[in-house]
Amino acid sequence: MPSPSSDPTAGAPEAFEILLVCLGNVCRSPLAEHVLRMRIGELLPDGGDGAVHVSSAGVRALAGQPMDGNATAELRRLGGDASAFRARQLTSAIVERADLVLTATRALRSRVLEEAPRALKRTFTMREFATIVGSATFGEQHLDGTEEVVATAASWRGSVTLDDYDIADPIGRSAEFHRAVAEVVDADCSAIARAVAQAVRSEVSQP
Numbered sequence: 001m002p003s004p005s006s007d008p009t010a011g012a013p014e015a016f017e018i019l020l021v022c023l024g025n026v027c028r029s030p031l032a033e034h035v036l037r038m039r040i041g042e043l044l045p046d047g048g049d050g051a052v053h054v055s056s057a058g059v060r061a062l063a064g065q066p067m068d069g070n071a072t073a074e075l076r077r078l079g080g081d082a083s084a085f086r087a088r089q090l091t092s093a094i095v096e097r098a099d100l101v102l103t104a105t106r107a108l109r110s111r112v113l114e115e116a117p118r119a120l121k122r123t124f125t126m127r128e129f130a131t132i133v134g135s136a137t138f139g140e141q142h143l144d145g146t147e148e149v150v151a152t153a154a155s156w157r158g159s160v161t162l163d164d165y166d167i168a169d170p171i172g173r174s175a176e177f178h179r180a181v182a183e184v185v186d187a188d189c190s191a192i193a194r195a196v197a198q199a200v201r202s203e204v205s206q207p
Helices: 028-043 067-077 093-099 108-114 115-122 126-134 146-155 175-205
Strands: 016-022 052-058 100-101 122-126
Touching: 016 028, 016 093, 016 108, 016 175, 028 052, 028 067, 028 175, 067 175, 093 108, 093 115, 100 108, 100 115, 100 126, 108 115, 108 122, 115 122, 115 146, 122 126, 126 146, 126 175, 146 175
Parallel strands: 016 052, 016 100, 100 122
Antiparallel strands: none
16 A cells, blocks of 8 residues: 555545435436436536546345446437446445435435435435526525535425426336436436536635
């Protein structure tokens, strides 16, 4: 292990860790993982390399399996590549490492919090978080960094009401159903990416 003086990353800020969670980790969460990474990368210098890390896991993961074929096709249509992806099982350690946890449904959010109750204030459904940070009022806030974005979103949680907090599970459904889910995921990821990128830029600009 290199000494601190020889480590080129010594003193560098840690990456903002975003975790996406669904059931099997072969459809919704890996799709969201790749799309969110792409959308953040489009908004930050050098693709946000080193500033933000996005990953996914499943509460009943098909561990070691590649992404579902229909979900892979939708990701490819949106400009991504999941050829190296393999599903992994959610653990409390994975949740504890994350700065922001986004689940496909409210039921999955409850499952995450059973694993890691201390993650309450940084765990949202993806639809919920996207609605909060994507609102015009939230965008007008002058927030200093990613940590403040998550804390402020948590404090606004009760002020947001959605018709549906969940992203439907497309496993085993038609290609058209996968397309509809992918459109929802892309729209939510775009809203989240804008908020995260703005927060990262504010951190970089601080003295």
